[in-house]
Amino acid sequence: MGNDHFVRFENVDKSYDGKQLVVKGLNLDIEEGEFVTMLGPSGSGKTTCLMMLAGFETPTNGQIYLDNKVISDIPPHKRGIGMVFQNYALFPHMTVYENLAFPLRVRKIPKDEADKKVDKALSMVSLQGFEARMPMQLSGGQQQRVAVARSLVFDPKLVLMDEPLGALDKNLRESMQYEIKHIHESIGVTVVYVTHDQTEALTMSNRIAVFNDGKVQQLSSPDELYERPVNSFVAEFIGENNTFAGEVSDVEGDKCKIKLNSGIEILANPIVAKSKGEKTTVSLRPERALIDPESEMDNNHKGKIEEVIYHGDHTRLRVDLLGNKEFILKVPNSSSRMDIKEGKEINIGWNSVDCRALDPK
Amino acid sequence: MSKEQILSSDGIPLEQSLKKAERKNKLKAVLLVAPLFLFILIIYVFPIGDMLFRSVDDRMITKMLPKTFKAMESWDGQDLPDEPVYKAIYEDLKYLKENKTYGKIIARLNYEKSGFSSLIKKTVRKLKKIEEGNYKEQFIKIHKRWGQPEYLVALRNAAPNWSYAKYLKGVDMRFDQNKNIVQVEEDRRIYKILWMRTINVAFWVTLFCFVLAYPISHLLATLPMKYSNLLMICVLLPFWTSLLVRTSSWMVLLQQQGPINDLIVWLGLAADDNRPELMYNVIGTFVAMTQILLPFMVLPLYSVMKTISPSLMRAGKSLGGTPLVSFVKIYFPLTIPGIGAGCLLVFILAIGYYITPALVGGASGSLISNTIAYHMKSSLDWAFASALGTMLLVGVLAIYWVYNKLVGIDNIKLG
Numbered sequence: 001m002g003n004d005h006f007v008r009f010e011n012v013d014k015s016y017d018g019k020q021l022v023v024k025g026l027n028l029d030i031e032e033g034e035f036v037t038m039l040g041p042s043g044s045g046k047t048t049c050l051m052m053l054a055g056f057e058t059p060t061n062g063q064i065y066l067d068n069k070v071i072s073d074i075p076p077h078k079r080g081i082g083m084v085f086q087n088y089a090l091f092p093h094m095t096v097y098e099n100l101a102f103p104l105r106v107r108k109i110p111k112d113e114a115d116k117k118v119d120k121a122l123s124m125v126s127l128q129g130f131e132a133r134m135p136m137q138l139s140g141g142q143q144q145r146v147a148v149a150r151s152l153v154f155d156p157k158l159v160l161m162d163e164p165l166g167a168l169d170k171n172l173r174e175s176m177q178y179e180i181k182h183i184h185e186s187i188g189v190t191v192v193y194v195t196h197d198q199t200e201a202l203t204m205s206n207r208i209a210v211f212n213d214g215k216v217q218q219l220s221s222p223d224e225l226y227e228r229p230v231n232s233f234v235a236e237f238i239g240e241n242n243t244f245a246g247e248v249s250d251v252e253g254d255k256c257k258i259k260l261n262s263g264i265e266i267l268a269n270p271i272v273a274k275s276k277g278e279k280t281t282v283s284l285r286p287e288r289a290l291i292d293p294e295s296e297m298d299n300n301h302k303g304k305i306e307e308v309i310y311h312g313d314h315t316r317l318r319v320d321l322l323g324n325k326e327f328i329l330k331v332p333n334s335s336s337r338m339d340i341k342e343g344k345e346i347n348i349g350w351n352s353v354d355c356r357a358l359d360p361k
Numbered sequence: 362m363s364k365e366q367i368l369s370s371d372g373i374p375l376e377q378s379l380k381k382a383e384r385k386n387k388l389k390a391v392l393l394v395a396p397l398f399l400f401i402l403i404i405y406v407f408p409i410g411d412m413l414f415r416s417v418d419d420r421m422i423t424k425m426l427p428k429t430f431k432a433m434e435s436w437d438g439q440d441l442p443d444e445p446v447y448k449a450i451y452e453d454l455k456y457l458k459e460n461k462t463y464g465k466i467i468a469r470l471n472y473e474k475s476g477f478s479s480l481i482k483k484t485v486r487k488l489k490k491i492e493e494g495n496y497k498e499q500f501i502k503i504h505k506r507w508g509q510p511e512y513l514v515a516l517r518n519a520a521p522n523w524s525y526a527k528y529l530k531g532v533d534m535r536f537d538q539n540k541n542i543v544q545v546e547e548d549r550r551i552y553k554i555l556w557m558r559t560i561n562v563a564f565w566v567t568l569f570c571f572v573l574a575y576p577i578s579h580l581l582a583t584l585p586m587k588y589s590n591l592l593m594i595c596v597l598l599p600f601w602t603s604l605l606v607r608t609s610s611w612m613v614l615l616q617q618q619g620p621i622n623d624l625i626v627w628l629g630l631a632a633d634d635n636r637p638e639l640m641y642n643v644i645g646t647f648v649a650m651t652q653i654l655l656p657f658m659v660l661p662l663y664s665v666m667k668t669i670s671p672s673l674m675r676a677g678k679s680l681g682g683t684p685l686v687s688f689v690k691i692y693f694p695l696t697i698p699g700i701g702a703g704c705l706l707v708f709i710l711a712i713g714y715y716i717t718p719a720l721v722g723g724a725s726g727s728l729i730s731n732t733i734a735y736h737m738k739s740s741l742d743w744a745f746a747s748a749l750g751t752m753l754l755v756g757v758l759a760i761y762w763v764y765n766k767l768v769g770i771d772n773i774k775l776g
Contacts, residue, residue, distance in 0.1 A: 056675055076678040077687075089676035093694050102690070103680035154681065 005065070006032035006190055007053065007158065012062035014048050014214075022048050024214040026062070030192065032157070035184050037193045037201040040211030041237070046194050049211075050160050053192065055079050066158065077106075082151030082159040082189075086166055088143045090135040096122075096146050097131035103154040121153040124183055141172045148180065152189065161193045165200065177203050198238050202226065210234050226285075231272060232358045235283040242289070242327050244282040248273050248357065255298070255352050258282055262323035267298040267352035272359045279360040286316075286328045288354035297349035303327065305344050315340065321348060409754075416747035419524035425466050426453040430520045438514055447496035447507075451488070458485050474515035480506045527748035532556070552732075552749075559729040562646055562718075563711035567658075569651040570707050571700065574658035578699075581659070582666035593663075600656040608717045611649040615640040615721065641723025649717045654710055658703040665699030701768045709757050729753060 007030035014023040023045040030036045038046035051057040052064060055076030063070050071079060091099050100121055104114040122128050125145035135143055144164060151159050161180075165173045181204045184191050195201055201208045202222040209219045210233070218225060218234045229235035232243070249265060250257040256270040258280060266282070273280035293300070303321035314330050317340065321327040329348065331340065340346075367375040423430055432449035436442040457463035463485055470477035487503050500507040507513075518540065529535055529542060533550040537543050544550070577596065581589050599607055614621050622636045631637055639645060669692065677687030715730040722728065729749060736746035 054675075054679055056678075075684075076675070077681050077683050079679075080681065081679060083676065083679040085672045085676055087670060087672060089670060089672040091673060091676070091691055102677070102682065106680070106682045106686055150680065160679075 004031055005029040006034075006067060007192065008065040009049070010063045010065065012049075012052065012059045012064060014045070014052060014057065015060045021060075021214055023052075023059075026214075026216060028209060028216060028219065030190065032190055033188045035181070035191045035193065035204060035206045037195060037205040037208045038211055039195060039198060039201040039208050039237075042196060044211040045214040046196075046209075046211040047162060050162055050192060050194050054081055054083055054160055080154075080156050080158075082154070082156035084144075084147045084151045084159070084161040084164040086163045088135075088147040088164075090143055090146055090150070092135055094135075095131065096127070096133050096135070096138070099135065099146060100150050100153045103150070107154060117153050117155075121149040124152065124187075125149045125179070140168055141176065144168060144176060145179075148183070152183070152187070156189065158190045158192065161191060163195050164193075165195075165197075173200070180204065202238075210237060212237070228271075229283065229356070229358070232281045232283065232361050235356070235358060236361075240286050240328060242284045242286060242324065243361070244284075244322060244324055245360065246280060246282060248276055248278045248280055251276060256357060258357055260322055264301075264322055266301075266322070266355065268355040268357040269353050271356045273357040280357045281359065281361045282355055282357050284350060284355045286330045289327075289329055289348050289350040291329065291331065292347050293349035298352040299355065300347060300349045302345055303348050305340065305342050305346060308340055308342055319346070319348065412747040412750055415744050416527055416751050417523050417525060418744060419519075419526070420522045422466055422469055422519045423522055425457060425462070426450070426516075429453050429516070433513075433517050433520070436513075436517070438517065439510070441497070441508065441510055442513060444495070444497050446513075447500050450500070451491060451496050454481075454485055455488055458488055470516065470519060473519045474512060476506060476512070477515070480504050480512065527745045528752065530745060531749050531752050555727075555729050555732055558643075559712055562643065562650070562726075562728060563708050563714075565647060566650045566654060566711045567704050567708045569647070570655050570658040571704060573651070574655055574662055574703065575696075575700075578659050578662035578666050581663045582669070583671065596656055596659050599652070604653065604716055607653055608649055608720050611645070611652070611717075612640060612721055615645055615648065640721050641726065643722070643726045645721035645723070646718045646726035646728070649721050650711060650714060653717060654707045654714075657706045657710060661702035661706065662696065662699040665696055665702075669695050697768070701764065705761070705764055708760065712757065713753055 007028075009026045009028040012023055012026040013021055015021050026045075026049065028049075038049060040046045048057060052059050053066075053071075055071070055074065058072060064072060066079065066081075091102065094102070097118060100118045101114050104117060109117070118131070119128070122130065125148055127142060127145055127149065130138070130142070130146075135146065138146065144167075147164065148161075151161075164180075165176050168176060177200055180191075184204075193201075193204065202225075205222060207219060207221055208225050210217045210225065212233050218230050220228075225234065226239050229238060235241050236243075244258070244260050244266070246258040246260040246266075248256055248270070249259040251270055251274060254269065255267050256273070257265050258268045258273075259265050268280075268282050290297070301322055303319040305317050306320050306325060307318035309316040309318070312333070314332050317329040317331060318325075319327045319329055369375045369378045371378075426449075428449035429446065432446045433442065436446060454463065457466070463481065467478050467481050470481065483504050484500070484507075491499050491503075497507075518536065526536060530545075531552050533545050533553045534542050535545050577592075581592055581596070583589075584592065613619055616622070617636045617638065617640075619639075621639060622631075625631050626633050626636060639648070673691055673695070674687050677691045678684065682690065712728075713730050714728060715734060718726055718728045719731050719734070722731070730753075733746045733749045733753075736742045736749070
């Protein structure tokens with residue numbers, strides 16, 4: 001991979017009405033050839049960032065660089081950025097071929113060369129033979145692929161995708177995720193992808209930027225994001241999460257004692273809350289807590305099963321633990337665990353490393 | 362290949378039991394449609410049928426001079442007819458005189474050949490002097506035109522029950538004595554000019570409406586809701602105002618001492634003693650009709666533009682099309698159904714527009730509809746008014762047909 005900051009947001013602010021900032025002091029570097037996902041709830045500013053990059057919105061403050069050039073003054077049609085839109089935005093009055101040839105025709109590329117490029121782009125999404133169809137005659141998944149092919153046909157260095165799989169059903173969405181990922185891997189284009197679906201982000205991306213409230217909360221690889229969230233929002237937003245609210249009562253090296261609101265103390269990993277007396281929310285992934293652990297663990301507490309939810313490959317337990325009635329446990333389905341019943345008292349243990357003391361909610 | 366009949370569970374053929382089950386619904390549907398259907402039939406279909414009928418109905422003369430035409434059947438039309446024809450004319454005219462209804466035939470016959478007016482009037486006046494026998498001689502004595510074959514030929518030409526003479530009149534043509542179609546004298550050609558003016562006005566009004574409505578509709582479709590609603594009300598407000606009120610407001614604005622003329626004078630574009638005439642001519646018709654018909658262009662355009670996703674233009678730009686190219690290649694083609702609907706609607710409404718040209722058009726700005734009204738109300742030539750109306754109707758249908766051929770009527774979108 002080449003350029004370390006192929007795309008660069010530098011202190012970018014964006015406000016639509018002059019009263020509220022939608023994007024606040026955004027700094028973001030994207031490497032050439034990378035697949036970066038902007039993930040966040042709706043209204044977090046991720047799509048606005050994408051639109052500023054594409055040129056459809058102008059930053060209120062700050063600069064955006066593409067390949068070391070300031071792009072604020074370049075109109076969208078001269079930026080040479082491919083884009084896949086939420087609702088595909090295929091031109092309904094043109095055939096698939098004409099849709100794909102449009103970016104080539106406006107670039108005055110000779111017809112035989114354009115034909116080759118269209119053919120190549122269509123084969124990339126396995127849609128050869130569909131040239132003469134109108135977009136309305138295609139299924140949702142096929143339209144989506146045409147939109148992807150169209151965004152790539154003029155060999156842009158950067159492709160933006162704005163929730164492109166939002167309208168597809170679950171199965172199709174999953175297979176398209178892999179397809180887009182493979183296309184990205186095979187042609188090495190830089191992709192900036194926007195979604196609010198965390199599974200999608202985790203599956204496809206090299207790095208994920210989690211957006212909330214106009215700011216990037218965390219920018220890291222998918223596993224890092226899941227395993228080591230840096231604040232409560234990320235921990236809550238990515239994957240499932242059990243929380244305890246409390247206050248730091250003691251810190252010893254890489255462990256700290258947290259006094260929960262119920263008065264009981266647990267051991268945790270001081271990430272954000274590092275000094276005595278600090279309020280904190282402790283985050284623990286459901287799969288990191290075990291029932292009747294065989295080995296010694298930092299925390300061992302009794303809990304009462306409130307609810308058992310069967311999920312096929314695993315069973316989820318809602319447990320009343322240390323005053324948290326919404327504590328979730330995941331138990332793999334195996335014959336040894338047939339004694340799980342509502343109302344039963346169980347031993348639950350977890351290590352302090354997995355139990356991260358983050359900022360209070 | 363015979364299909365096996367499918368039976369429902371009680372042994373009755375499926376088709377039959379389906380019909381039975383649907384019968385009630387069908388009856389309901391018919392009853393719901395019936396009032397409108399009857400209304401249209403009585404208010405719309407019958408009058409149009411009657412209009413079509415009147416435009417070709419020419420039985421009046423035949424009915425009023427029955428004996429004459431019966432007697433003329435054996436006449437070859439070359440020399441003067443024989444005694445029985447003159448006798449029949451005498452009897453018919455005598456009957457008409459007694460009933461005081463001969464006035465009606467004068468106009469009709471005079472249209473066939475000028476000179477009939479004085480001929481009939483004089484003959485009727487002297488009818489009581491005519492004695493029995495030798496009618497031919499006595500008639501020629503009363504008026505020498507009875508001795509000229511062309512007048513009798515003209516009389517015979519008025520005989521057929523059905524005639525498209527009114528239609529010919531509508532395009533400044535007529536039958537000559539020998540039933541050939543010829544143009545009327547140059548100084549009497551008025552209808553062709555009127556048709557051309559009507560089409561011309563409708564065309565330009567449509568064009569003006571399109572040019573004005575396109576950007577407004579685009580704005581309406583793209584503005585945020587709170588502004589677009591306000592703008593929409595501004596567009597629709599005149600639509601909800603009485604046509605007469607709007608036209609009279611234009612009369613106030615456009616008159617020679619009106620505010621627009623005041624403004625022109627104030628700006629120094631015209632001298633105070635030489636104010637331009639903005640009303641009672643074509644300008645007034647153009648201005649007022651464009652304003653009045655504008656909503657009919659805005660609404661279909663708006664409804665089509667509303668469905669065009671803004672991301673299409675964005676896609677066009679992101680793919681490298683300049684704003685102009687993206688507009689021409691993407692946005693504009695997608696608005697064609699709306700343009701078609703709007704133009705068709707405005708053109709058809711404009712071509713038959715009546716009140717506005719009647720009030721602000723004056724002589725040079727009046728259209729074919731005003732002439733139809735004139736013949737309905739003043740000259741009482743209903744047949745001719747019907748013929749003009751039918752021509753207008755056929756013209757509109759022709760435009761519709763051409764549009765269907767060129768763009769396709771299913772491409773039309775009215776909302």
